[in-house]
Amino acid sequence: MAEKKPHIDWKIKVHDIIYEAETPAGKLFDIILLIAILASILLVMLESVESLDNQYHAFFDISEWVITIMFSIEYILRIISVKKPLKYITSFYGVIDLLSTLPKYLSLIFVGTHALVAFRAIRLLRVFRILKLVRFLSASNHLATALKASRAKILVFVLTMLITTIILGTVMYLVEGKENGFDNIPKSVYWCIVTLTTVGFGDITPQTPLGQVIASFVMIMGYGIIAVPTGIVTAEYAKQDSKMNDSDDKHKHSVSPIPPHPSEIDTNSLSCHNCMQEGHKDGAKFCFNCGHDLNT
Amino acid sequence: MAEKKPHIDWKIKVHDIIYEAETPAGKLFDIILLIAILASILLVMLESVESLDNQYHAFFDISEWVITIMFSIEYILRIISVKKPLKYITSFYGVIDLLSTLPKYLSLIFVGTHALVAFRAIRLLRVFRILKLVRFLSASNHLATALKASRAKILVFVLTMLITTIILGTVMYLVEGKENGFDNIPKSVYWCIVTLTTVGFGDITPQTPLGQVIASFVMIMGYGIIAVPTGIVTAEYAKQDSKMNDSDDKHKHSVSPIPPHPSEIDTNSLSCHNCMQEGHKDGAKFCFNCGHDLNT
Amino acid sequence: MAEKKPHIDWKIKVHDIIYEAETPAGKLFDIILLIAILASILLVMLESVESLDNQYHAFFDISEWVITIMFSIEYILRIISVKKPLKYITSFYGVIDLLSTLPKYLSLIFVGTHALVAFRAIRLLRVFRILKLVRFLSASNHLATALKASRAKILVFVLTMLITTIILGTVMYLVEGKENGFDNIPKSVYWCIVTLTTVGFGDITPQTPLGQVIASFVMIMGYGIIAVPTGIVTAEYAKQDSKMNDSDDKHKHSVSPIPPHPSEIDTNSLSCHNCMQEGHKDGAKFCFNCGHDLNT
């Protein structure tokens, strides 16, 4: 490792600060980034409140510029410090990072474009990376596996529900009609979804006796079939849970009744400098994804 | 098989295109049919929007005629290509297919009859056949079995809920009375169903303190007893799941901990030319239902 | 059995018709009774609809008299044909039967008393006896056992929920105040129950930002803690289910994987002439409750 140039060293340092969570500098960076994101979201929310925007418009504007410039610098550093910048730029988080910096710059071009606010809210997705929420879920919960296993069934369930709502919505449109707020079939289907999911806004309600009978049927159905996705997820989750425990028992002959899941003890929070793959085993020397030396 | 007439060959070809999903022609047919159904439903929905109907009435009318004629041709081909046409006509999907073609023809006779719209929405049920959703559910999910096993219990549950709502609805009618929107007992029962299922439209709400106390009781009850159908379905589903796995283990001595369900690997998507039975084993030569040669 | 007097024979015949469901006469009686009860409930409901009552008042009045007299005769016959009339009169269904006959007679004394309608709705509870719903639930479902086992936990859950709603209701009263519809603490607690159970009528809604933040907290809490009763009931139900299966396996060494539950095969629908106890074993000669000969 003696042939490494100081230039590379500097890059690696930056990489470690930005991408790693284990080192003190990395931790500090993550915390500052988290605060910046939350502050930025708070700004977006408060700016939309007219009375506050009138009073503190200048403050909001300056703060947003500060955060935008911070994010821009971070984005550039991320590109520089990664070995395969293109891979980062086209990755999910790469796109999110770019979208996080753009809105304020674009507001200079498209003056008064309201829709840029939505881009700023997208910044929130970056929280997932910092808190490693997705990984946390998939590693220790089996929840992701359970949801993936029951994905097809839930899709069929949602499709069946949608077909039901369209047919029942059409019936309600015929029964209640325009005079009771069921203006057209799409609105009637919307009412049906509102009712079946037990949300029940009450902006449109059946007025005729027959309409109320059908509505009662929809409600009882909605109340009952919530059991279906719940049943699927619960059963799958319990299955994933016991399966994982079984395989642990076989591999480890552990004495403790509930051995920690391998994912919890074996992996570290390092990420490959080359391909940014995470979830390497403790003590692993090469990236299991691209074979790059993890210690360079 | 040399004795087959070219006439029969033509019929079998049509049968394969319409009823089978495995051949390229069959797949294409299914996709076109699916698009036609969805387009037709979209037409029904958009037609009901007054502003759109005023603008595009001619387009909607012509499109509906095109789809109706397409469905009519398909219906006739289905009857011709099946060996037992009467069985198809009287089957569930046979009736649905017929109802899918009728509305536009009937609209020539019964001019301005609104209710025909509902018939057109019934077309959506045809989606189930194309996507084979029901079969998908019953074959690989155990969900159908679980729901069937818990059917009686859920019926008792719904009946108990209905009796409860009638009694509580009567009480609410006496407590709140006409002046607070509880005009009569049926409406009061309707309110009770709205509340018990946690839908809560808010078009009728209790105003007296006593009424609000009873309403609170109804709400807590409704919030709590949702656990009952969920509990039943979840437990039954988990049972079906483990039972299926157990029987697999016994029959196959498979090494993998979770062997694929027989239904997933053993059956093909062929349907008998004679009785239209589906779910034949891979490599089966004769229909398990009527004994007809599957390869003719 | 030669010493039985014809008088007693007549009584036993009546008993068999009224209390048994197995004999043709008993079945017919049950069906007629069921129709009478449902007709009577329908009458109560339709009577409360002003427009219908104005038009068909005489018909409703006469029908109610016919049903009342039918129920009265049935009540007298039940008393006569049972060996221990006092036990029947003071039993749950005895009281219900009496209350089912009273309202119309009382309406002669208390002219225009509205509250008698509620007594008439109580008749619905008689449906449980005819359909033997409760027994059906408890015998073959384990649901009753599961609910009984989780009763204490659900009570604690409901109590905790009530305490939470009272405290949060008080806070909401202070935050929102009278000007936003939170007139007093009881009403505020009522709103809290409406929100926590995810019913959400919308008749009272928070208007201040702080109130909406607290409301959001209440809603997420309500959405989340529905998992608690569901989890309890599901787990208990699954436990009862597997326990019952286990004990069956031990006692019977049955070959079939899921033997029918003893309750389903061993008991008959006979009821003791003396104490009216139900659920006797098939072939039992004496009542397991009072020792009376079941065949007299």
Added chain:
Amino acid sequence: MAEKKPHIDWKIKVHDIIYEAETPAGKLFDIILLIAILASILLVMLESVESLDNQYHAFFDISEWVITIMFSIEYILRIISVKKPLKYITSFYGVIDLLSTLPKYLSLIFVGTHALVAFRAIRLLRVFRILKLVRFLSASNHLATALKASRAKILVFVLTMLITTIILGTVMYLVEGKENGFDNIPKSVYWCIVTLTTVGFGDITPQTPLGQVIASFVMIMGYGIIAVPTGIVTAEYAKQDSKMNDSDDKHKHSVSPIPPHPSEIDTNSLSCHNCMQEGHKDGAKFCFNCGHDLNT
């Protein structure tokens, strides 16, 4: 025990009455305290009803003083009779007890301060101690363990839900805008929470077609993902349950299939005079926490 002074004896007697639930005097004390708390809460609620307060203001005032003085005496006795008063004062229930007495005294200083009502509602938390609800839950239910085990997962779930609502709320704000009640992003996020949790007040509802499509998506999502916390809690609860049963089986070789949980049979309701630790084994002579003689 001859060296104990009468002064100490008096203290111990008071301690036994206040802290123990087993002795007749202790039971009576608990019941009186429970009634006083509930009466005090009822007072708080009724006082807030304007019409009642106008009529019975003097009665409410005097009753509140009586209860306040009662609670004050109890608080002082609790401090005196405990060996480590400071530990009691700084403990959770110590703070609650103090807050229960303060409001009325403070109302003399801060005349007309409304917010003191909230302090009085905090008294309700004392009910938990008397009914030992929390202990009941944790000892025999495994529910607490299940909830603790799934705490992290539920937190991630809630966080994901919050991020989803913020992003969707921003989108809805852009789609619907001020003219349809979505005044600003915080209010829009509030609407999103109301909808996702299936509460559905209906005070703000989408009016544009696109808004209703997004709302439908939010509702179906909310309806579906309720399966996630339910699945987690159910599976964890079932696991805790079976684990507890397994360990019982190992330790006791009990014949009964479901042995009573040790916590239910082994502990008594004594609390240490010195450190107030509860949950001592039946027959224990010394506090397992501080080693103090339990019988002094």
